[in-house]
Amino acid sequence: MNTRSKTISTLMSATLALSVASSCKKQTSEETAAPTSDTAATATEPEAKPEKVYPAPPPPTDPRPVNFPEILTAELPNKMQIVVVENHEVPLVNVQVVVKAGTVYDELIGNMTADMLSEGTKKRSKEKVDAAIEQLGASIGVFATEDNAYISTSVLKPDLKKAMELVADVAQNPKFDNAALEKKKKQAIENVKGQKSDASTLGRTLMSQLLYPEGHPYAEDFWTDEQIQAVSTEQLAEFHSAWYRPNNAYIMFSGDITMDEAKKVAKKYFGYWKPADSFGEHPLTKFTGEQYQAALPSKLQVHVVDRKSASVEIYMGNLSMARNSGDWESMTVLNRVFGSGITSRLFSDIRETKKLTYNVGSYTAPAKGVGVFAIATQTKKVAEMMNALFDHVRDIRESGPTEEEFVEARDSIARSFPLQIETAGQVAGRTRTVLTYGLDSDYWNTYRDRVLAVTREQTIDAAQKYIHAVPVIVMVGREKKIRAQLADVPLLKDAEVIVYDTDLNPKSK
Amino acid sequence: MKPMDRPIRCDTVPGLMNRSSLFRSPLKFTLSALLCLSTAGSAMLAAPDAAVAKSKKKSAIDFDLPVQTFQLENGLNVYVVEDHSTPAFTFQLFYDVGSVDEVEGKTGLAHFFEHMMFMGSEKLGKFMIGEYTEKAGGRINAGTSYDYTVYYHEIPSNYLDMILWGESDRLANLIMEQEPFDVQRAAVISEKDRSENAPFSKAIQWEFLPELMPESPYVHAVIGTQEDLENMTLEDATDFFSRYYSPNNAHMVFVGDVDFDEVKTKVGEYFGGIARGPDRQPTPNVKPADERPRNKVEKVVEDEKAQQTIYLVGWRSVDEGHEDRPALDLLANILFTGDSARVPKVLTDEKQLTAGAGGTHLVFRNDGALFMQMVPSGGATSEQLQAALREELDKVKKKGIASKELEKAIRMELMETVQTLSTNSGRASAVGMGAMFYGDPKRIISDMKRYEAVTTKDIKRVANKYLDDNWVFYELGPASSDGPTMMGPIR
Secondary structure, three states: OOHHHHHOOOHHHHHHOEEOOOOOOOOOHHHOOOOOOOHHHHHHOOOOOOOOOOOOOOOOOOOOOOOOOOOEEEEOOOOOEEEEEEOOOOOEEEEEEEEOOOOOOOHHHHHHHHHHHOOEEOOOEHHHHHHHHHHOOOOOEEEEOOOOEEEEEEEEHHHHHHHHHHHHHHHHOEOOOHHHHHHHHHHHHHHHHHHHOOHHHHHHHHHHHHHOOOOOOOOOOOOOHHHHHOOOHHHHHHHHHHHOOHHHEEEEEEEOOOHHHHHHHHHHHHOOOOOOOOOOOOHHHHOOHHHHHHHOOOOOEEEEEEOOOOOEEEEEEEEOOOOOOOOHHHHHHHHHHHOOOOOOHHHHHHHHHOOOOOOEEEEEOOOOOOOEEEEEEEEOOHHHHHHHHHHHHHHHHHHOOOHHHHHHHHHHHHHHHHHHOOOHHHHHHHHHHHHHHOOOOOOOOOHHHHHHOOOHHHHHHHHHHHOOOOOEEEEEEOHHHHHHHHOOOOOOOOOEEEEEOOOOOEOOO | OOOOOOOOOOOOOEOOOOOOHHHHOOOOOHHHHHHOOOOEOOOOOOOOHHHHHOOOOOOOOOOOOOOEEEEOOOOOEEEEEEOOOOOEEEEEEEEOOOHHHOOOOOOOHHHHHHHHOOOOEOOEOOOHHHHHHHHOOOEEEEEEOOOOEEEEEEEEHHHHHHHHHHHHHHHHOEOOOHHHHHHHHHHHHHHHHHHHHOOOHHHHHHHHHHHHOOOOOOOOOOOOOHHHHHHOOHHHHHHHHHHHOOHHHEEEEEEEOOOHHHHHHHHHHHHOOOOOOOOOOOOOOOOOHHHOOOOOEEEEEEEOOOOOOEEEEEEEOOOOOOOOHHHHHHHHHHHHOOOOOHHHHHHHHHOOOEEEEEEEEEEOOOOEEEEEEEEEOOOOOHHHHHHHHHHHHHHHHHHOOOHHHHHHHHHHHHHHHHHHOOOHHHHHHHHHHHHHHHOOOOHHHHHHHHHHOOOHHHHHHHHHHHOOOOOEEEEEEEOOOOOOOOOOOOO
16 A cells, blocks of 8 residues: 555556466455355356256365474564574575554654665665675665565675665665755656556555545655655654664564574674654554444445546555454455456456456555455446446345355465465565564464355355445446446446546546 | 566466567566567477576576386377476466467467367367366366467366366367357457457557568467457368377476376276377478578657557567577676666666667467567657667677676576476476477576576677667657557557
8 A cells, every 4th residue: 555566557468468367456465375166157147057066076085284384583681573484495585674664753853764764774774785785695674564664685605784774774864965865856747647548556455545545644745846845854854763673673584594594693683772752642553433334335336537547446445353353264265256357256257257357356455444345346338347347246245255256266266375374475474464464473383274264154244344335446447438337237327426546636617 | 477466377388489588577667568479488499408407507507307207009108297386286288389379360379279178078078178277176278389389287186087088188079069169169250359469469469570570470469369369260261170180299208296107007907098190290481590581770660549559579580499599698788777777777777768678589389589678768869779778789789898788697497497496387397388489498497507518699689680770669658649549550
C-alpha cells in the first residue's frame, strides 16, 4: 500500500516470457500456491457430451515430515531484537533491519525518510556508501511499507562485517541533506506521473480511498507536486528520531550464519544505538468499528477512472479483516475455492469457460488493521464480466464451497506448506509476518494444524462476512464504453456512475 | 529474492538467458518494470566441468552444483540435483523451442502451443494436470520465451510418480481439438491485449527490439501478431507439436528431495516408451555475429497512456556463447548497474539529468544488446542526455577502467550466481538452460571462470567495439495534445 510496492508491475515479464497461469497479481506469501477442484466450470455449465472418465493418477507415497525451522532470538541491552534463521546451503547472508516506522504514521514523510536513508550518512557521502557496498557485489535496499521500514542487504559471508558497518551507518546516522532531498522530490514527482499512467495502480488507489473511512492511513492517494515540494529535511529528521530506534526495531539474519556470529556483529554495529523513552500512538487505534461500518457502501455504485485503455481494469472490493484475525485461515481456504489460482471458480469459469479475460482472481491483503478483500480482472466485455462476477459472489455467499471443493482447498493449502519454507528467504519472510502482524510465536509450527482444523461451516460464514454483496466497484477505462455496457448488467443498470480523471478527482459533468 | 512481507510472485518462468542485472539492482522508478526483461533471476551461464573442479581461486567462496545425469535411449536428457533439506522438489521440463523458431505468418505459435499443453491428453482432462499438482499442494506453470519453452512443477516429494505420469502423458498423448484450441486462442489474444496495454509495451516489443536486432529471429515478440493469432489453425499446432515436442528435444531437471536412482528408474518407466522424434531443425534467420547489421536509429514514439518520458538506448552486441559476452556483461555492470555504476552516478547523482538510469547486457541465445534506460528529471532534453551519456562512454573507451571496477563487476556476477543457486527453481533453470544450450549443466558455476579471465584491457576493447555511434535511441513520451495519437507497430 505504500507507493513503492505500487510501482512494481510486471510488464516486461509478460512481454518477453509469457506464461500460462500467470495470476500476475500480488499475493501474500502464504497464498502463493494455488487452488482446488474442478469446481464451477461444471457446476454452472454442464457439459453437453457425456463426461469422459479419466484414470486416477498414481497415488502419493508416504509424506515426509516437515518442520518449520527453529527461529533463534536474542536481545541487545538497548532492547533491539536479534532474529536468526539458519540455512547453510550457499555462502550467503541476508541482513535486514526492520524498524517499526511504517508509512501508517505519515505516508509521505515515512516514505521520504526511508528514501533519504540511502542518500548519505553523517560519516559517508552517498557515493561512498554506494561504492563500498557495490564493491561487495551487493546493494543496500531501503524501503518502507505500511508497517515497517526495511534496511537490508545480502552479501557473501566473508563480506558480512563490511556490510554491517554500512547498514548500521545508513540506519542510524542519515544526513538528510537538502540537495539530496531536492533530487528525491524531483524523482517523487516523476514517480507519481508513472503511477497515474498505470491502470492497476489507478484502480487500487481509488478503491482504497473509497473503502476506508476519511483520514485512514490505508487510504492511498497520489501526492501533489505541492505536497512533495513542502517536505523539509527537519520533518524527516524528526520522523527518524521519533521512530528509528533500537527498541522499536529488530535485526534479522538469514542464511549462512549462527546466532553467536550474529550476536557479535549486531552488538558491535547496533549496540550503541540509543533507545527512545517512549513512542507515539499507533494511528490505527483512532479508528473504531463503527467508523469502518459507516464506511461501507449502502448501494452499488460504479466508480470510473476515465482513461484510454485497450481493456477495462476492474476492481471489486470490501473491507475484510486483519491478518491476525482468527478467521484468516478460513478465509484462505474459502478464497482458494473462490478466486485464488487457476482452478478457482473465478478462473475456471470466467477465463476458461466464458473466455472473458486473461486474468481474474481475488485476494485478501494482509494488514495489521482491517484489510481488503478484492476481486481484480481486466476485460473488454464489461457487462458479461460483471454479471459473471455478481453470480459467483451470490453463489459463494449463498452456499459457500461444496464439501468436495472445501476438502480439496483445505488439504491443498496444508500440503503446499513445505514449498513455502524452502529457502532461508521464505522462512525469514514468514517470521517477519509473525512479528509484523502480531501472530502467535508458534504460528508457523502450528499452521498446518490450523488450516486442517478449518470447517466447511467456517468457510461459509467467512463468505458471508468477507465477500460483500455490495462492494466498492472501480473500473479504469473509457467512460463511454463502460456506460454503454452497464445497461446490460441488471444489478448495475440503475447504479450511479461516478467519473474520475487520472488524478482521481471526480469530474464534474 | 527480495525480502519483503509481500513477495510479488508472477510467472516464475525463467527469463532470458540474460543475467537479469536489472533485478539485482532495481531502478528506483516506476517504469523500471518496463524493462525488467527477465522474470526470475535465473542465470544462464556455461563452461566445461574441468573448470568447475578447480574453481576455488580467491576467497572462502567455494561451492559446487552436484548434478547427476542420464539419458534415455529415445534421447531424453535428465539432470538431478539432490537436496533433502525440505520435503519438496522442483521439476522443470525444457523443450528446445521458442518464438525464434516461428516462421513468417505463424508468429505466436510457440507460446500459443504452450497453452494447448494444459488442455488435455489421453489420461488427463482439460487442466487436470494443474489440478492434480495443486491438490497435492504444488505449483505448476509454464513459460515461453524467445529461446525456449519450459513446464514446471514445485511439489511435495511424495508426488514424484504423479508428475512423471502426467508429463509423459501430455508429451505422448496430447489431444488436439477445435474447442480447446478456440478457448486458448481467446485467452492468448486477451493476454496480448493485457500485456500491450501498459504504456510503451508495444513500442518496445514491436519497434525498439526489432530495430536493435534486425535480420534476426528476435524481430517479433513472443506473443505474436494479432493477425497471425487469428489465422492460426489446429493443423499449425499439430504440426508444431510433432516437430518440437519429442524426448530428444527435451531436457528434464529435478532439484530437491528426490533420489537419483529412483528418478532414473521411474523416468525410464514413464518416458522410456515414447518414440524419438525428428531431429530439431535449426532456428531460422540466425546469422554469425559479424554479419548482424548494426544500425543507427533515433526516434520519438508517443503513447497517450503514458504520462512520463523514458529513453531507451541499445547497441547490438553478441549472443550468449560469443567470446566477447563475458566482457560485455561486466562492461554493462560497470557502466549501468547499481547506483555507483558510472552512468547512473553521473546522470542521476552528479548532473541530475535523470530520475533514474540503469541497464544491462541483454543476452539471448543467438543475439544480444547492451541496453539502458533513462527517466529524465527536471526537464532534461534528449540532446543533454545524449551528450552526457556519450561523454561518459568516451571516458571508458579512451581511458579504460580501474581494476577495482572490474573486481566489483565480477563480484556482482558471483553474488548473482550464489543467489540463483539458493533456490531449487533457480538451480533447476540454471542446470536446464546450461545443459540445453551448451551441453553443460554446470555452466552457471563454470562461467565464473570466464568472468575471472576478463582483463581491464578486454573491457576497453569491447567498449570501443560495441559502444559506437550505431545506437538505437528512443524517446518514448506522452502524446502531445494535438499531434497524432500513437504510432502503431511499424511492421
